[in-house]
Structures are given as structure tokens and as C-alpha cells.
Amino acid sequence: MSDTALDLQAVNKIYNPRSRQAVHAVRDLDLKVDAGEIVALLGSSGCGKTSTLRMIAGFEAVTSGAIVLAGRPIHTLAPARRRVAMAFEGYSLYPPLTVRENIAFALKSERIDQTEATARVDEIARLLDITSILDRYPSSISGGQQQRAGLGRALIRKADLHLLDEPMGQLEPQLRAHLRGRIKHFIKERGLTAILVTHDQTEANALADRIAVMEDGELQQFDTPDVLRQRPANLFTGTFIGEPPMNVFDADAAEEDARFVFRLGDGVRLAYDPGAFRPDLRETILARGRVTLGVRPHSVRIADDGAEATVDASQWLGDQTHIAARFAGTSIVSVRHDRMRLERGDTIGVRVAPEDLHLFDTATGAAISHGGAPA
Amino acid sequence: MEHTSALERVLRGAALSAVVLFFMFPIFWIVLMSFQTNETILRSPPSMVFEPTLSNYVALITGRLETQAGSLDIDFMRNLMNSVILSVSSVALALVLGVPAAYAFARHKFRGSEDIAFTLLSFRFAPPLLVLLPLTLYFQQIGLADTYVGLVWVYQLICLPLILWIVRGYFEDISPDVEHAYRIAGHGWGATFMKIALPLAGPGIAAAGLLAFIFAWNNFIFALVLASADKQPVTVGALAFVTASGIQYGQIAAAVVLSIAPTLALALYAQRYLVEGLSLGAVKG
Amino acid sequence: MSGLTISNLTKRYKSDTVLDDISLEIAEGETLVLFGPSGAGKTVLLRCIAGAVDPEAGTIAIGGTDMTDVPPEGRGVGMAFQNFALFPHMTAFDNIASPLTARRFGREKIRSGVEAVAKLLKIDHVLSHAPKALSNGQKQRTALARALAAQPKMLLLDDPLRNVDAKLRFEMRLELPRLLSEQGATVIYVTQDYKEAMALADKIAVLVEGRIIQMGTPEDIYLRPADIRIAEQFGDPAINLLEVTPERDAQGNFVSLSKKRVELGPGYDSAVGRPCILGVRPEAIGFSGGAEAIEVTIEAETPFNEKTVTLATTKGGREILISRPAGTPAPASGTAGIDIDASAAVLFDQETGRRIEPGSDKTRARDAA
Structure with missing residues (x-):
């Protein structure tokens, strides 16, 4: 000490x-x-x-x-x-x-x-x-x-x-x-x-x-x-710290067919194995229904089987690539340490792992959970 | 820091009052004098207690002055009118000539531009008598002596340099980018001057015009030499109260009060323009 | 068709040559970024194109028409200024409308034009505000909207994101390409931020002391900088610059760092024996336990934007920056070994600061033959 x-x-x-x-x-x-x-x-x-x-x-x-x-x-x-x-x-x-x-x-x-x-x-x-x-x-x-x-x-x-x-x-x-x-x-x-x-x-x-x-x-x-x-x-610290800033979405949480699902805008769904979230946390989230979901650009993965997004800009900065895409009625930013060649208008799949999810109270902004464990 | 003791506040108040008293006392005394007769003014020791009279003002407005030596015709209202005509036309002419010139000096730096601007300002340094003597001779020959046109012309010596230098500063404070932006948007230079430069320098032009007006109004020597009785402004007209039978302090005081009233009113009215300044806040420094 | 052609443009202020014989050409619809330190002449060049500054010599043609002697109002360009240069006595609406009123459009056409561009830039709710009632971000968008309003063929953007905060700058950087390509205009974008340059440019022109010292794609500039000053400016953390003298033996060309070989590969024959500077980007250096690794002392670890940057010194006292993605295992503090990826390294002539292009000597030999 x-x-x-x-x-x-x-x-x-x-x-x-x-x-x-x-x-x-x-x-x-x-x-x-x-x-x-x-x-x-x-x-x-x-x-x-x-x-x-x-x-x-x-x-x-x-x-x-x-x-x-x-x-x-x-x-x-x-x-x-x-x-x-x-x-x-x-x-x-x-x-x-x-x-x-x-x-x-x-x-x-x-x-x-x-x-x-x-x-x-x-x-x-x-x-x-x-x-x-x-x-x-x-x-x-x-x-x-x-x-x-x-x-x-x-x-x-x-x-x-x-x-x-x-x-x-x-x-x-x-x-x-x-x-x-x-x-x-x-x-x-x-x-x-x-x-x-x-x-x-x-x-x-x-x-x-x-x-x-x-x-x-x-x-x-x-x-x-x-x-x-x-x-x-x-939510303030979450969006203030981190460059580029955290992606933020409003989402409705629900359980569907034994999957734990977040419904975002524009019909986009992020579905997870319920086991990724602690049972008590699942209950808290379901009880609230609406939550604010945050994910850092470095944690947004681009994968063929992900939710669909349309590329708006893909910018290579030498040591990293910044990709902005239209997603869930708003836009999402993804950052990778390598070079990725994409053109405007390309369709990509976006995936977010449950351990990279940050959930916040929509009204107060207080953190609810980080990566499947309560805050 | 933000904590001030009671003593500090008292001392600060006292100091401020002293300053105000020092500067305002002459004006206050003049106003008092204008409501007194010559006798009460001249008694010794002077006293603040007297019976106020409007006779001084009445004499000025009716144009008849009663003294022990008899009655005297004075033309004070005409003098007042002359002051208005001379000052207003001088400032108007100076603005028409000076504002575009100031803009040119502010925006176009050419060889010698600084020298020309300084020469114009240097007219303010020279004693008026220096130019007066030759001017009197010339004016008499070309028939400009004792005309409003001639006086307004000479008054440019007072108004033009003032307006040029003050307004130039305001134009220089406008970011050239703002004007470039308007021209790039597709407007000619004339429209840019009228729609951008003039409105943005507006407070400065108002301030300069006001100052020039006050200087023109207060001018004494040009009018004294170049104008006869029917063209004289109030400053010269007040001399009429220095009569053979003595100085009419009461009337002089009333005349002074009447003649500073318009400039004072103008200054109070325009104060808001002067304070507002250029800080319209869209262009970052 | 050519969007903009500049030939032999020169501008002097008194004895100062601000632009020294600039020539460049941009195709229609392309975005050219003018990059350089302050005082390099970027803004003056932009003003010459806009017509706000008259050059001493040279010509400017926009869309194939010679505009050298045309006043600014006749050039049909749109421009956004670094300090926004909004008209303080007009509302945001009137500001944006100014290019439309100049073209004497009808009231209805002006209104719809302003509203369309305001909506695009998400400022339609503040159109009635005076500039001083706008936030910095809104001012910047209003200035941009004014430049775009008349849909000019040529768009000049003078460091438009300089005076807005980091978050807004980032947002706009990602939003701008879509906006610009929808306009279809030829764009010249001035910036001092290399990331903006890389992100927005089709081509980058690097301006130093009134001259263009390199013009090329972001890839050219970043991977093959023509001059050491360019290498220094592109990349954060900055490139490592190490004084070396290339040597040659039976195995090929190499430089030695702390008595360890770093292979240069063929094509650097002309550099052998000359004092040179080896440029290695921090991300091209990795920690390694191999026998060929260079031994360094770790001075400090500074987290940087989802990366970790390590400052280390070699036994000879050279400082080296090493960058790796955050979360990758760190060497224990004290000493460590590092490996340099020589394929990503660039070599500069120490005297001139120019890059030594691999293989150039061979080509020259062939040309001579």
C-alpha cells in the first residue's frame, strides 16, 4: 500500500x-x-x-x-x-x-x-x-x-x-x-x-x-x-474514452427460441447464446426491456455471417483501417489494425461478440453490464 | 480574488465619487449658472442658493437681450441652425468621401498608401491657423468665403481624417475571409462592400460619424475667420454676449447648455452602437 | 477531363516566395489533399485557385477554362474556410443562400436549395439562427453547406475540421467522402492532419516551403515517401529514423544495428558506404527472443489508441519506438529483443533527405546501356 x-x-x-x-x-x-x-x-x-x-x-x-x-x-x-x-x-x-x-x-x-x-x-x-x-x-x-x-x-x-x-x-x-x-x-x-x-x-x-x-x-x-x-x-465515460468513440444503439432485449436477442433499429437482431450472460444479469436486462448498447469500434468484427451493413466509407490510415457502415438505421464504425479494401456501397456482415457488449441504462446512463457480467 | 472587504468597497466608492465630481462639476456649475441672473452669478462668495429664472433662455429664444445699457438683438437661434447645417453636412460629406477611402486604405496596400493615410491624419496635428490664412485669401478670390459650401469644405479638415482613421481600423478588423467568402459565392466587389463590409463596420462608422459631428459642432476658429454673422455657428455666436456693458454670464451659460444638448443627446443615443462594437462573433480570431 | 490544371504558379510577398513554380493536375471528380506544415503555402495556393489572391506568374484552369484573370465571383467555385468566415449579421439560412442569391434564383428555388443542403448536413433545425448562436460544429457545417449550396464543379476546403473537437472531426471525416462523391465535384482539401489526408484523398500533394515535394496516392506517400520530411509527418507514432551506413558482403546489402544485421535486400547497391537514414515504422518492429534479435532496454510503455507504444533504447543509445495492438503480450520490463521487418523499411540519403529507391541504380544502368 x-x-x-x-x-x-x-x-x-x-x-x-x-x-x-x-x-x-x-x-x-x-x-x-x-x-x-x-x-x-x-x-x-x-x-x-x-x-x-x-x-x-x-x-x-x-x-x-x-x-x-x-x-x-x-x-x-x-x-x-x-x-x-x-x-x-x-x-x-x-x-x-x-x-x-x-x-x-x-x-x-x-x-x-x-x-x-x-x-x-x-x-x-x-x-x-x-x-x-x-x-x-x-x-x-x-x-x-x-x-x-x-x-x-x-x-x-x-x-x-x-x-x-x-x-x-x-x-x-x-x-x-x-x-x-x-x-x-x-x-x-x-x-x-x-x-x-x-x-x-x-x-x-x-x-x-x-x-x-x-x-x-x-x-x-x-x-x-x-x-x-x-x-x-x-455512458458518458463509455463514449468519452476511446478513439474513435464507442458505437451506441438503443435496443430491446428479449428471449426468442432459446436465444438471447437484442433488437436494434431497422429490424437488425443480435442473437446470443443465453449462457454468455449470467442468469441474474439476464433477468435484470429482460425486466428492463429497453437498454442502451455500446460496442467499441475495435471490437466490431467483420464476418460473412454477421448482421448486414452497407459500407459508407473505408479509410486506410497506414497502420489501421476505419470503416463506417450503415447499420440498424444508424451507422456503425469498425476499426482494424490491418488494411482492408472495401468500396462504398459494399455489403458486409457485422458481428459483435457478447464479451464486447456494454449495456447501459437508457434513462440514467449508468452501466448495467460489461461483457456478460454485471457492472 | 472575489472576496472584497467592506473597507475596500467604501474606499473604491469614495475614489469613484471624487473622480465623477471632478469631471462633472464644471458642467453642473454651468447648468446652475444658466438659471441665474448676472447679479447672483457674480456675488462673492458664490452660493448654491438662488432663485431660479428662465430669463436667460427666454432672451436666447426670443432673440432680445435686455442689459442695463439697453436692449440688444441677438441671433442665437439662427446660430444654432447654422451649427446644425454645418455639422450635419460636413459629417455627411466626410462619410461619403471617407468611408470608401478608408475601405481602400484597409484592403489595398499599395506603394505609398501608408504615407497618404498619414498625411491625411497629419492635418489634425497642424494648428488650424496655419491653413486659415491662405485659405481666407483664396476663398475670397473664388467666392467661397462666407458660404456654407466653403465652410463645409474647410470642416473636412476636421471630419475627414477622423473618419478615415477610425473607420479604417474597423474595416481592418473584419476578416478578409468573410469578404472573400461572399465574392466566391458569386457577388461582385460592389455588392460585397455594400452587403458585408458596410454592415459589419456599421458600429464603427456610427462612432466615427458621431465623433466627427462633435468636433465639427465644437469648432470655433474656422467659423470665426471665414463666416460672417449670418453663417456663424453657436460657438462663435456666444461671443455676442461679451458686450460693451459687460459679459452676460447667464446667457453664455444658457447658450452653452443649449449648444451641448444635441451632442449630449446624440452621444447617449449612440452609446449602444459604440459599446456593441464588432463582436458579432462568427469569425474566430 | 481535367478538373483543375495549374501551371508554373508563383506567388511572392515582398521578397518571400510563398509558392514556387507549382504545377499540378487533377481529374474531374477527384479529391486532392494538400498536405504540409503551417507556412508551406497551402492556404495561399487555395486562395489563388479561388481568386482571392493574385499570383505573380502561372495559369489556373478550372474544368478546362482559363480562370487566371477571372475575379472570384466568376470562377464558380465553392469554398469553406478554416475560420468558417460566416457572415455574422446574417442567419444561417442567408449564409447558405448567398451563392444562390448571387445567381439570381427565385425565392422558392433558393428556399428549396438551402433546405436540401441543410438537411444533408443535418442543420435544418438551426437555419434561423445567427452564427453566434450556433455551436462550433454547427458553424462548421453551415460553412460547408454554403460552399456546397450552388453545387459548384470545384470545391475548395481549407482545413474545415481544424476548429472542431476530436469527436466531431472523426464523425465528419467518415461522413465527408459520401457527401463529396454525391456532389461529384473536384475537391481540393487542405489539412495538416495526416490521417485526414490519408482518409479523404484520391491523391495527396505534399507541400513544403512553397514546393510540391511529392504527389501520389495515400499508399505512395505512406509506403514510399519521397523525402524524409514526408516520412516524419505521416504516421503516429512517428517513424523511427536511424542513422546507418549500408554495407555489403557475400550475402547481400545490410545495415548493422547494435552489431546485428538487418538485411536491406538487393537494389540498394548505390547506397553502400554512404551515410543514410533508415526509416522503420513502429508497427514494423516486433519483440522477439531469437538469436538475431537486437537487444534493447525498455524505457517506458505508453498506451496509445488501442495500441501500446514502447520507447526503448539500444546499447548504442539509439531510441526506438515499437508499436503493437493493445492486449498483445508485453515483454517484461528491463531488457528485451526486437526484430525489424526490413521489407517495410525505407532508406533515405542523409545529405539530401531523398529516398533511395531500391533497384533504381539497376534501372539506370539498363537505361545507360
Whole structure:
């Protein structure tokens, strides 16, 4: 059992609390981040992730609740005394200083000697591929380089917590995969605790041990990327996580001729051996009748004996093929890791294995089951 | 942060009141003066307590001014009319000339375009007297002295640069893509100017027109030199109250109140245009 | 018939050459994607075709008619802008109707035309809204509807999905091909997203610093990139680029990585002894326990879009990215062996950055003979 590094306890943030435009940006947020863990706060704009980050960093006061870092309550401290290092979304380098001075600036408060400081700057510069621009000024380097320098300034510090706000949004695409790997390695090797705030799930998935999915100021689910993908707690997480997004259909469940059947739109039926679903789950589903059925594009198989679908688009992206087809009165997307040559208008068979089915409550969106077992 | 203490609010209120008092006091005092006779105005120490009278306004509107030295005919209503004619026609002409020119300067960068635009603006820097003397001579020779046409022409020195520079900025703020989109849709450049550029710069044109109107209305020196009594605007007309028997402060105050009334009303009416600005929000920055 | 022919097009801003002698041809009904980094000249080229920018030299013919000196309103093209460029003071309906009013259609014809295209793009319920009352996705669809409304023969789309969120972008990417082929128009589509380019293009033209450095099918561009800059841009995670010097022995041409042979196959004779860069896609590298495997240290595993990307370093300190479908067994952390599928590798000349085509030296020899 690892120690808790950061503990958010029933944190609320309300802007303009007494006015009519009161905005409840963060609602009763409880979140525990273990020491040495990388956690991503993931959500679309306005979901409360940035408010949360700003409260942890101290740029925003908590309306109620407590923030405890390494055993110290920090939510009343000034930002400089929280022992939190932060990389900003805007590059926010000091324009009159060179990149080297910008990065070394963060070390001033640590009172370490010059040679060690230089060594540490050089190391971080190698990591972020900015060695060649260390003596340039921020105005003369590209956006991607500025963002890397900003990251360097945050990562070089020794702090109880590192906050990274959209740290890779501006990075050059061809560098991203390398930098993700190197930064993850760097953080893990030093045992740093980091919180990454992003709207980009690719980034969250790549770097984070656990992801906190937020929407409308509320925490939707907090778990590892694998669990988020395989066992989403509700329809929101299910459709939000995953690229391309999950296919969703409304379906009526029934038992016909000893088969367990989902009737989708346009007369399409998905029939399964009842044994694929646990008996108690079968009863729950039949009692509800109508459910929302989700299946990830990577799990949509194309097979001759499947339900009929008509190809709308088949797009080869080099390392994968995306196929969109008209199916059950709406459209379905299938993704495969190989190349598949299909033309628009081709008829294909679509099959979904019972273990790839996610069922949600049509009214509330809460998950009912994942792959034949209750959620 | 969003928490402010009671003390902060009180201090902020006091500071704001001081600023408002400082700027509004002269106007407030003028309004008070316009309801007083010369005697009450000139008593020392000045007092806020007096018996209000409408005599100043009556004198202005009827055109007869009674002083100790006798009665005097003044033509204030005519001056007011002159101000309206001069300002409205000057602004109208400046808009007709200036808006297309501003559009040209905003959209077509040609060699020297920046210099021409700056030269036009530089008319605003020169003291009016610099141009007035030669103009007076020329105008007399070609018969433009003491005509509305001549005055409106000279007033372009005030209105045109203002409209050109303000409206150019508004045109530059319109994304060229919006205009390209309209032309690519199949409309000619004339239609694009009328249907896209003009409406989108509308608030800016209104603002520039209003400012030009106020500057034209308040102009003193051009009319003083180039116009005789029957063409003079209110600014010059108010001089008539400096009489041989003394300065008629009450009437001057009333004249000032009457002459700022239209500009004030216009400014209040157009405020909404000025604030609305260009933020119509379809084009992302 | 040719949908669009551009010959020797050049555009300069002051001393800056933005388009440098561009020539290209597209068949009618084809979709050409202009791909390149920002500042490469894509948007300027598009504007030249639309008539919004005048080129210094060169000609543009649309559907066989020379349009070089025709003003934008006479070219009969439809265009969608990256920033949407909707008319803010008009409703969505009037925006979409603008190409129809320009053609002086009757009121009834305009109404039915707008409604048809709005329905196609699923915005028929917001036609009375002003642009500022539309969501980003609706703005983007309105802009697209306006471009399509007059059913132009030539459609110019300037990165139309840039300003919408990832989910919408994905949805539109799958929806667009059907929409475009139903229109039957010749399409030029500008993008910086290689996936959009691969997905939508019949042909891709890669523009760098005002020049087309390769034009070909998505397959050509992805599998046989003419230049190292193209290889870098196509693929996510990006292609591995390893500095090598090809060698030759009795068994053939090869490069050595961490003292292990990677066979190049025949046809690379001209590359032997020259400093080169070997490009290997992350998905063409697999983990292996064989004796010929290259030993690497695993630095980090980063899950990526139903794949797992591993960053590893060789003994010589080279970084290598390896990609495999998610859920396939992982090597234990620490060290592992990897295998490079040399048939999928490409070789670039280090000095020029151009790809060395296998067998090209032989062909040349034959031509000489």
C-alpha cells in the first residue's frame, strides 16, 4: 500500500457564489493521488479540471473542502509555499531570460551550487531535446520549443507535486511519441508525483497510471486506463474514452427460441447464446426491456455471417483501417489494425461478440453490464 | 480574488465619487449658472442658493437681450441652425468621401498608401491657423468665403481624417475571409462592400460619424475667420454676449447648455452602437 | 477531363516566395489533399485557385477554362474556410443562400436549395439562427453547406475540421467522402492532419516551403515517401529514423544495428558506404527472443489508441519506438529483443533527405546501356 501524496477532500468551487450567475465549477470532489503516481484530470472545456488544478496550485481559493499534500493542509497557503511545481498551458517563459536561465530560474529557491544547477539543466534539456536552443530567447523559438522549455522549468524542480497543464498541446507531432515515453520514464525513475490536466485522452492514456474523468464539475470515474476502457461506469465515460468513440444503439432485449436477442433499429437482431450472460444479469436486462448498447469500434468484427451493413466509407490510415457502415438505421464504425479494401456501397456482415457488449441504462446512463457480467 | 472587504468597497466608492465630481462639476456649475441672473452669478462668495429664472433662455429664444445699457438683438437661434447645417453636412460629406477611402486604405496596400493615410491624419496635428490664412485669401478670390459650401469644405479638415482613421481600423478588423467568402459565392466587389463590409463596420462608422459631428459642432476658429454673422455657428455666436456693458454670464451659460444638448443627446443615443462594437462573433480570431 | 490544371504558379510577398513554380493536375471528380506544415503555402495556393489572391506568374484552369484573370465571383467555385468566415449579421439560412442569391434564383428555388443542403448536413433545425448562436460544429457545417449550396464543379476546403473537437472531426471525416462523391465535384482539401489526408484523398500533394515535394496516392506517400520530411509527418507514432551506413558482403546489402544485421535486400547497391537514414515504422518492429534479435532496454510503455507504444533504447543509445495492438503480450520490463521487418523499411540519403529507391541504380544502368 503506497502513501497518499495528495488528498482532495470534498472540494467545492463556486464562482460568484452570492450572485445570480453563480457557477458551481467543482462539486464535492474527493480524490486521492498516491505518491509516485501520475494522475490525469481529463475532461472537455468547462468540466472543472482547470479550476481543480488552480485550486491545488493556489491561484484560486477553495469554496469549501480541504487539500492535503504530503500530510500538510495546503489550501490556505500562498502558492509559493505549497511545494508544487507547475508547467503552464501558455508557455509563460520570462521573455528577457534565455531558455537556460528560464529553466535554471526554478532552482534559485533550492540554493544549490552552480555546477550542479548546470548539470541538471543540461540533463533536462537532453530529455526534452532543447540542448541546441538553451542560449536562445523565448521570442526566437517555436511554440513547440517554448512548451518544452516550460515543461523543463517545471520538471527540474524538486517538489511534492508536479502539475502539468495541457503539457503537450503545442508539441511537434513527430516528437510527441518520443517525448511521452521520455517524460513518463523521467517521472517514474525519480518517483515524482504528477497531475496532468488535459482534454486530450491520447495524452492521458499514454502518461497516466490513473485517469479522473470529469464532466460538469463532477468526477465521473477515477481508474486505470484499462478499467475505463473495459468497464466504464456510465455512458458518458463509455463514449468519452476511446478513439474513435464507442458505437451506441438503443435496443430491446428479449428471449426468442432459446436465444438471447437484442433488437436494434431497422429490424437488425443480435442473437446470443443465453449462457454468455449470467442468469441474474439476464433477468435484470429482460425486466428492463429497453437498454442502451455500446460496442467499441475495435471490437466490431467483420464476418460473412454477421448482421448486414452497407459500407459508407473505408479509410486506410497506414497502420489501421476505419470503416463506417450503415447499420440498424444508424451507422456503425469498425476499426482494424490491418488494411482492408472495401468500396462504398459494399455489403458486409457485422458481428459483435457478447464479451464486447456494454449495456447501459437508457434513462440514467449508468452501466448495467460489461461483457456478460454485471457492472 | 472575489472576496472584497467592506473597507475596500467604501474606499473604491469614495475614489469613484471624487473622480465623477471632478469631471462633472464644471458642467453642473454651468447648468446652475444658466438659471441665474448676472447679479447672483457674480456675488462673492458664490452660493448654491438662488432663485431660479428662465430669463436667460427666454432672451436666447426670443432673440432680445435686455442689459442695463439697453436692449440688444441677438441671433442665437439662427446660430444654432447654422451649427446644425454645418455639422450635419460636413459629417455627411466626410462619410461619403471617407468611408470608401478608408475601405481602400484597409484592403489595398499599395506603394505609398501608408504615407497618404498619414498625411491625411497629419492635418489634425497642424494648428488650424496655419491653413486659415491662405485659405481666407483664396476663398475670397473664388467666392467661397462666407458660404456654407466653403465652410463645409474647410470642416473636412476636421471630419475627414477622423473618419478615415477610425473607420479604417474597423474595416481592418473584419476578416478578409468573410469578404472573400461572399465574392466566391458569386457577388461582385460592389455588392460585397455594400452587403458585408458596410454592415459589419456599421458600429464603427456610427462612432466615427458621431465623433466627427462633435468636433465639427465644437469648432470655433474656422467659423470665426471665414463666416460672417449670418453663417456663424453657436460657438462663435456666444461671443455676442461679451458686450460693451459687460459679459452676460447667464446667457453664455444658457447658450452653452443649449449648444451641448444635441451632442449630449446624440452621444447617449449612440452609446449602444459604440459599446456593441464588432463582436458579432462568427469569425474566430 | 481535367478538373483543375495549374501551371508554373508563383506567388511572392515582398521578397518571400510563398509558392514556387507549382504545377499540378487533377481529374474531374477527384479529391486532392494538400498536405504540409503551417507556412508551406497551402492556404495561399487555395486562395489563388479561388481568386482571392493574385499570383505573380502561372495559369489556373478550372474544368478546362482559363480562370487566371477571372475575379472570384466568376470562377464558380465553392469554398469553406478554416475560420468558417460566416457572415455574422446574417442567419444561417442567408449564409447558405448567398451563392444562390448571387445567381439570381427565385425565392422558392433558393428556399428549396438551402433546405436540401441543410438537411444533408443535418442543420435544418438551426437555419434561423445567427452564427453566434450556433455551436462550433454547427458553424462548421453551415460553412460547408454554403460552399456546397450552388453545387459548384470545384470545391475548395481549407482545413474545415481544424476548429472542431476530436469527436466531431472523426464523425465528419467518415461522413465527408459520401457527401463529396454525391456532389461529384473536384475537391481540393487542405489539412495538416495526416490521417485526414490519408482518409479523404484520391491523391495527396505534399507541400513544403512553397514546393510540391511529392504527389501520389495515400499508399505512395505512406509506403514510399519521397523525402524524409514526408516520412516524419505521416504516421503516429512517428517513424523511427536511424542513422546507418549500408554495407555489403557475400550475402547481400545490410545495415548493422547494435552489431546485428538487418538485411536491406538487393537494389540498394548505390547506397553502400554512404551515410543514410533508415526509416522503420513502429508497427514494423516486433519483440522477439531469437538469436538475431537486437537487444534493447525498455524505457517506458505508453498506451496509445488501442495500441501500446514502447520507447526503448539500444546499447548504442539509439531510441526506438515499437508499436503493437493493445492486449498483445508485453515483454517484461528491463531488457528485451526486437526484430525489424526490413521489407517495410525505407532508406533515405542523409545529405539530401531523398529516398533511395531500391533497384533504381539497376534501372539506370539498363537505361545507360
